[in-house]
Amino acid sequence: MLRWGHRFRDQRVTTHVALVARAFGASKFILTDIRDQTVETTVEKITANWGGTFGFSMGKPWRGVVSDWRSKGGIVVHLTAYGENIETSNVMERIRSEDKDILVIVGSQKVPGEFFSPSVSDFNVAVGNQPHSEISSLAVFLDRLYGGKELAVKFKDAELRIVPQKRGKKMLKSGKQSTKEQQI
Amino acid sequence: MLRWGHRFRDQRVTTHVALVARAFGASKFILTDIRDQTVETTVEKITANWGGTFGFSMGKPWRGVVSDWRSKGGIVVHLTAYGENIETSNVMERIRSEDKDILVIVGSQKVPGEFFSPSVSDFNVAVGNQPHSEISSLAVFLDRLYGGKELAVKFKDAELRIVPQKRGKKMLKSGKQSTKEQQI
Numbered sequence A, B: 001m002l003r004w005g006h007r008f009r010d011q012r013v014t015t016h017v018a019l020v021a022r023a024f025g026a027s028k029f030i031l032t033d034i035r036d037q038t039v040e041t042t043v044e045k046i047t048a049n050w051g052g053t054f055g056f057s058m059g060k061p062w063r064g065v066v067s068d069w070r071s072k073g074g075i076v077v078h079l080t081a082y083g084e085n086i087e088t089s090n091v092m093e094r095i096r097s098e099d100k101d102i103l104v105i106v107g108s109q110k111v112p113g114e115f116f117s118p119s120v121s122d123f124n125v126a127v128g129n130q131p132h133s134e135i136s137s138l139a140v141f142l143d144r145l146y147g148g149k150e151l152a153v154k155f156k157d158a159e160l161r162i163v164p165q166k167r168g169k170k171m172l173k174s175g176k177q178s179t180k181e182q183q184i
Helices: A009-025 A037-050 A061-070 A091-098 A134-144 B008-023 B039-049 B062-071 B091-097 B135-143
Strands: A029-030 A055-058 A075-085 A102-106 A123-126 A160-162 A170-174 A178-182 B028-031 B055-058 B075-085 B102-106 B122-124 B158-163 B169-173 B178-182
Touching: A009 A029, A009 A037, A009 A134, A009 B008, A009 B135, A029 A102, A037 A055, A055 B158, A061 A075, A061 A102, A075 A091, A075 A134, A075 B169, A091 A134, A091 B062, A102 A134, A134 B008, A134 B135, A170 B075, A178 B158, B008 B039, B008 B135, B028 B039, B039 B055, B039 B158, B062 B075, B062 B102, B075 B091, B075 B135, B091 B122, B091 B135, B102 B135
Parallel strands: A029 A055, A075 A102, A075 A123, B028 B055, B075 B102, B075 B122
Antiparallel strands: A160 A170, A170 A178, B158 B169, B169 B178
């Protein structure tokens, strides 16, 4: 998952994008062109506590990331409100039928026009054609790509694990073999 | 849709929550307990440009909003990572079978314990039991609730409308009957 166009005021939004990538089954988050230590620290802390193997890198130029990916046979999906509508078009079927590793690009309002061109993106996908958020776009794209199964995955080596309940909070802390539970 | 626990640093996140509510088919956004003029201005500008009738209110205490809703026969869904898993439980079927108007509560990390109790929430729903974002939680909940149909809706009286395309950007400006198009 490639995040482009992060500015300082986007710090919390970029962090949410990264956490969505992890929670919805992506294997890695790449913050291109700039570095942001706060985002890195938050994401690495979440992965350490909540388990799984989620990669994080930052600072590389986006062009190199895209061309490396394509040279290894992967495809690129650019999420944009201008793209083919995920609900009314057959774009998800066409993406699935490629059966290749996918690099998802999530930009901001002003992405370079090049992102839409065949030299960068194989598909331009719109999670609806209304303005909302790169966070929601990524979540719904991955939820539909994986058919919802990503939300049932148990992350390995987790220190913290929630036990889903109808009421209250139940969290297991594996290191201490203890249970913190709040019933209401 | 009720948003609780907004702090100043959450301004962009709260705005994204509101835009998701609108784009994914909710009829109204209620920012409880506090007021934030920037959020209101952004949401009203989006609705004016992109159409539809999306309500916005702020400043009312959450308790009153919830009790009013319930007294009118509506149900309350609290989105929380601790709740019943949207993928592995039958919670969505149970919500749909109620066939009632739904108030969705989206909080922040530290919501009052009361939110989990039967006096506030009819259902506690987790969009996965991993930490991510209130923005993604709301989007996926509404996407599944409406079976994706919300992303195909055409908003009435829109000044701006995107024409989905495989490549490039195409936007219609209805007031001027003109078309701005960028093909790549």
